[in-house]
Amino acid sequence: MRRLVVLGAGTAGTMVVDKLRRRLARADWLITVVEPRDQHYYQPGFLFLPFGEYTPDQLTRPVAPLISPGVELVHAEVDRVVTTDDQVVLADGRRVDYDYLVIATGVCPRPEQTPGLLDGGHWRRTIFDFYTYEGALALAEALDRFDGGRLVVHITEMPIKCPVAPLEFAFLADEFLRGRGIRDRTELVYATPLPGAFTKPVAAARLGSMLDERKIAIEPDFLVERIEDRSLVSYDERRIPFDLLVTVPLNMGADFVARSGLGDELNLVPVDRHTFLAKGHDNIFAIGDANDIPTSKAGSVAHFSVDVFARNFTDLAAGKPMTGRFDGHANCFVESGRGRGLLIDFNYDTEPLPGTYPVPGVGPFRLLGESPVNHWGKRAFRWMYWNLLLPGRPLPLPAHMSMAGKHQPSTKE
Template identity: 75%
Template structure:
């Protein structure tokens, strides 16, 4: 009996075990997933909790029913991976052997890595995050109580989970404050370590114009060094005061990755960006947010990557070359307020471009343009996540990005 061990039952880990359980003969393969928690969180839903648009029960479900029959689930925390022994040690002393290992424990916010963020006395009083379930719920109370002043949306450093989410929060905050009649009493700032609103020029120009139209001030190239009282201080000594700070702390992979000697400075596992095979060991893969591939840490990336990985794993385990090559495909709805959103679709080599998706000319989703259809597409994704993506059912979207329906924008005179 050969053993596949998957660490983490988040988005990527759950899709991997459910997809491969259908592919690998049960009399030949034991598939086990290790997960300390009892609940699965729909993390894209955290964005809506501070504005009262989702309730907590809409973003949290028990893990057990989400794991398919024939997959063994082990509850516990990973202490370290011992590649030389093909073994994973848990913090309670148990030891789990494997023939192949998939690391899918993602990344988590680390506010402790920024001086003053946790230890300055303002955490969950004037400083909040929405990248955790608890943080998003606490921020909901702060947004209800906020009656104007200096609201700052801030990114500590990249990469982060769902890199458009801070932009979405800024747009939704603008909409929320306008509906409450508080926008004219609020100075809204978007502080980013990037030189602009996004990482690629076409999308940056579009998103930057949307921020400007909403009178959201962008503070680019802002690398925070510390928090002092109610001010962000950058390494070049710029200061941004706030009455309410919504921050995205540094995102890091699991600490056991570092203890195992498998990670970089952010505890991300270096992998081949096309096969997701760890550079240090050909029996280890890293899927989803846990690896260092140069694309967005987003659920769509996990979905498209697992599509390629599943076929590759079958061949790799049989000792044959892996036929698939993941191209870094990502697409993300960007909620922009007032019941609208835009969509971006891109990969390693092609930046987000205007057009229609997934059908050329027909869409129904518009790329880099706001529409109500895009907004409803984002909301509908929650159903698809629970009922199609996690169970590993086929989704009629190609894993590889297509240029069909896209076009280069015409430069303005």
């Protein structure tokens, strides 16, 4: 019997085991997933917790019921992978043999990597994050207490999970502060290491204009070196003082990746960007946020990439070549406040463009255009996540990006 071991039961790992359990014969394949936590979090919901939306029970579910029957679930931390022996060593000393290994342990915020972020005594007092459940809840209390001043939304470095989420937070903060009647005495600043609001020019121009419309100042090319005296200080010695800082710390992969000699400087696993096969290995894959593919670390990427991976792995198990090629497809709803949102859809080679999605000319979603339908599409995604995406059920969305319905913007757009 051959053994497939998946490390991590987050979004990508859960989809992998649930899809492959239906595809691989139980008489031939033992599938094991290793996950230390007993709760699974709907991470896109963290964005809304600081603004009093969603309740904790809407964002968490036990891990075990999300895993298909016939998959062995091991609750444990991973110490390291011994690639020469095809073994995973757990923190308690147990060893798990594998024929094929899938690393799906994602990334997490590392505030300790920025001097002054944790050691200045301001963490979760005047400095907050919302990429963790605990951080989002603490930020909700801080926003309720906030009575004006300078609120800075900040990204330490790319890549990060859901790269549009900090923009969404800025838009929602603008709406929230207006609702409380204190927007006129609050200065909102968006500090980013990027040269603009996004990585690609068309989307950067559109999102940048949305910041301007809301009078949110942008501080581009800001590479933070330290936090000092309630100020962000960049490597070129620019300073951004704050009364309340909402930061996205450096995102890094799991430490066992480094201990195993499998990662880069951010503990991301270098892989073939089309098949997710780890470079230098013929039986190790990294999927979801855990790898270094040059696209967004977002749930949609996990979904589309797992679709390609599952078909490829089924062929590999049958002794056939892997012919599926992931094209970097990502799409993300961007909540812009006031009951509206926009959608971006792109891949390795094509930047986000205006148009309609998924049906050309019909939509119902607008690309790079704000609409109430996009807002409700984002809200509906939570139901789809728990009931369709995680169980690995098919969605009527192609894994590969299509140019249908998209167009190059005119200079007037």
